[in-house]
Amino acid sequence: MENLLSLAFDNLSSYDGMKIRKGLRQVEGLLANICLSRQETSKDRRASMARDPGQEQESPPNCKNLSELSDDPAFYEFFKLQEGFEWNVAVRLVNTLDRLLAKGGDGSNDLLILKALDLIQGAMLLHPPSKALFSREMYMNLLLDLIEPDFCPAIQSATLLTLVTALIDTPQNTRTFESLDGLLAVTSLFRSRGTSRDVKLKLIEFLYFYLMPETPSIPSAAPRDSLPGLLHRSPSKLAKVFSSTNAGSKDDDGRPRSAGDGTTRSQEEKQALLGRHLNSVEELVKDLRQNTLFNGVVS
Incomplete structure (x- = not known):
């Protein structure tokens, strides 16, 4: 997975639109493989066809539910890699988005911005601590x-x-x-x-x-290496009880206090x-x- 991310990040760091597009597609492919169920093997497919001859030869992969995703080795490996700056997908995508904004507006650049936004959403959903960015x-x-x-x-x-x-x-x-x-x-x-x-x-x-x-x-861990503390949490810690916070205070003018x-x-x-x-x-x-x-x- 590190090799796949390394290739994608090299393309995303480019100022060339074609390379950026390629890098976005590489990230999209990686995230899609994590989210989609594995394809049936030929043996499984033949057995399934024997049970129901009328079904289509090729069916699209199904999305994994949350319980399947949390137990998936590929997802766990991806999540662990996101804990550090070097392999964090959201960081690379946001920096790419920044460069795309600096290039100005045209049709092809707008499409790259749209794809980058879509993938940033996916990265945050798969690795919620990345929201801390x-x-x-x-x-x-x-x-x-x-x-x-x-x-x-x-x-x-x-x-x-x-x-x-x-x-x-x-x-x-x-x-x-x-x-x-x-x-x-x-x-x-x-x-x-x-x-x-x-x-x-x-x-x-x-x-x-x-x-x-x-x-x-979720309570954040101590920040290190110039990353927000939430980026260093492990998957097993995400389900811990939320910490209590203070809210509701107002200043002397009756306005909400910062x-x-x-x-x-x-x-x-x-x-x-x-x-x-x-x-x-x-x-x-x-x-x-x-x-x-x-x-x-x-x-």
């Missing part, structure tokens, strides 16, 4: 830059989905998002007349997600923060609690 302002700013009006609707939608993946169950990242005026960026895009309806739907989905109750992050790294905010606190930029927050919260999503919110 987005607690750093430089990486969170990359995502906020990609929802600017300069980018096409497809990139804006993919970025919002990546942002949700980075924030879910990771309050520390949400606090970074808030401190960088992420709410202002999101609501400004929503209010803009130039924003497409599909992107507005994604923005509403994001706001519903943002207003949901937060889950405390939360420390990794601490959660209540729904009321986040509602107050979002209310500074959007007038219809109460309706969003009401719909969220009643599960009547998207009820006339997007015109």
Whole structure:
């Protein structure tokens, strides 16, 4: 697996679009092989055909469920490799995304950005501790830059989905998002007349997600080698009980007090923060609690 990652990383570090595309495909192939069930052997296939002669000769591989994935040796090896800087896929993909942004916008470059965003989501889902990258302002700013009006609707939608993946169950990242005026960026895009309806739907989905109750992050280990502490956790530690955090305090003016790294905010606190930029927050919260999503919110 190290050899496969090494080849992919060499291509991803290039400034040549063709090599970057090749590296993204190599990463995609690796992640796909981890997520998909192994193909049946010829013997298994013949036995299956004997039981049901009417079935197709070749059937697509099925996705593994979570229990199968956690016991899979390939996934375990991949997870262990992600614990260090040298083999961490998310780090390489984010750095590639940074270079793609610097190249400017054209059709082929946009496709590379979309593929990089898709793979960053996959890397974070397969290795949740990699989400800790987005607690750093430089990486969170990359995502906020990609929802600017300069980018096409497809990139804006993919970025919002990546942002949700980075924030879910990771309050520390949400606090970074808030401190960088992420709410202002999101609501400004929503209010803009130039924003497409599909992107507005994604923005509403994001706001519903943002207003949901937060889950405390898994306690982080001590950071080392310039990596966030969460990147050094082993698979067996991911299921440990979450640590308790403090939330709910307000300052003398009644506004939510700034939360420390990794601490959660209540729904009321986040509602107050979002209310500074959007007038219809109460309706969003009401719909969220009643599960009547998207009820006339997007015109």
